Amino acid sequence: MSQSSLNGKVAIVTASTDGIGLATAQALGMRGAHVVVSSRCQANVDKAVALLRTHNIQVTGTTCNVGKGEDREKLIQMTLDQCGGIDILVSNAAVKSSFGNILDSTEDDWDKVLSLNVKSAFLLTKLVVPHMEKRGGGNIVFVSSLAAYQPIQGLGPYCVSKTALLGLTRVLAPELAQSNIRVNCVAPGLIKTRSSSALWENEAIMDEFKKQLSIKRIGQVEEIGGVVAFLCSEEASYITGETIMASGGMGCRL
Numbered sequence: 001m002s003q004s005s006l007n008g009k010v011a012i013v014t015a016s017t018d019g020i021g022l023a024t025a026q027a028l029g030m031r032g033a034h035v036v037v038s039s040r041c042q043a044n045v046d047k048a049v050a051l052l053r054t055h056n057i058q059v060t061g062t063t064c065n066v067g068k069g070e071d072r073e074k075l076i077q078m079t080l081d082q083c084g085g086i087d088i089l090v091s092n093a094a095v096k097s098s099f100g101n102i103l104d105s106t107e108d109d110w111d112k113v114l115s116l117n118v119k120s121a122f123l124l125t126k127l128v129v130p131h132m133e134k135r136g137g138g139n140i141v142f143v144s145s146l147a148a149y150q151p152i153q154g155l156g157p158y159c160v161s162k163t164a165l166l167g168l169t170r171v172l173a174p175e176l177a178q179s180n181i182r183v184n185c186v187a188p189g190l191i192k193t194r195s196s197s198a199l200w201e202n203e204a205i206m207d208e209f210k211k212q213l214s215i216k217r218i219g220q221v222e223e224i225g226g227v228v229a230f231l232c233s234e235e236a237s238y239i240t241g242e243t244i245m246a247s248g249g250m251g252c253r254l
């Protein structure tokens with residue numbers, strides 16, 4: 001079996017019926033994992049399951065609002081019942097804050113964004129860890145953003161929530177290493193999805209963007225799915241507590 005194979009692994013990917021989540025489910029599934037896809041809408045789940053099956057991917061789907069405790073528990077229980085265990089969690093679901101200056105953001109804005117983007121990611125982690133331990137280890141990947149490092153003007157609380165995921169990755173990694181669970185993070189730059197269409201459909205904005213990019217094009221969802229799959233594979237067996245930026249060279253760090 002190759003080092004990148006995920007044969008026999010069970011992978012939960014949240015918000016995985018579209019965009020980066022769906023591409024991640026596909027990347028994990030193409031490497032042999034049984035993927036569990038979810039989103040808040042049953043029709044979208046059905047569509048994603050059907051699509052992944054056309055690629056011969058083993059897939060199970062359910063609805064899950066990651067902000068609801070009972071939905072998180074249902075997702076885990078369904079995975080255990082149908083797949084017999086959990087090896088991989090990719091926490092991809094996120095909401096954006098209302099657009100505006102950070103000093104105009106409200107308590108509701110902060111509660112919504114931090115609760116969904118950070119707290120739910122942690123609470124899901126807490127639910128999967130005992131099951132990963134039963135399998136002798138596992139992998140957790142958080143989907144952050146380039147905005148964690150380089151704020152997007154007008155989306156202050158969202159950017160802060162994405163920076164918090166870098167911290168969550170670092171705090172969890174040493175604690176979970178003793179259980180043979182690696183915890184990593186991916187920080188995408190501008191990726192072509194429905195939610196980023198306001199940016200890539202605007203030629204003037206894209207021209208400005210390209211000035212900051214080394215690779216002079218928008219990223220594709222597969223280019224994030226592949227990074228996540230790498231992090232979950234044996235090829236990344238010595239990587240934990242790390243964030244991989246996949247941003248076409250924008251916002252490069254030392």
Ligand SMILES: NC(=O)c1ccc[n+]([C@@H]2O[C@H](COP(=O)([O-])OP(=O)(O)OC[C@H]3O[C@@H](n4cnc5c(N)ncnc54)[C@H](O)[C@@H]3O)[C@@H](O)[C@H]2O)c1
Nearest residue numbers: 015019020065066067092093094145188190191193195196
């Ligand atoms: N597209 C980009 O350019 C880009 C760049 C950097 C980071 N990201 C991050 O990548 C991830 C995926 O982004 P995307 O562009 O594919 O789509 P997106 O930004 O729309 O992703 C958010 C997904 O989470 C889902 N979601 C929101 N609230 C939810 C809830 N309560 N329960 C379950 N799901 C919920 C949404 O329906 C959506 O599918 C997000 O975490 C986003 O912040 C995206």
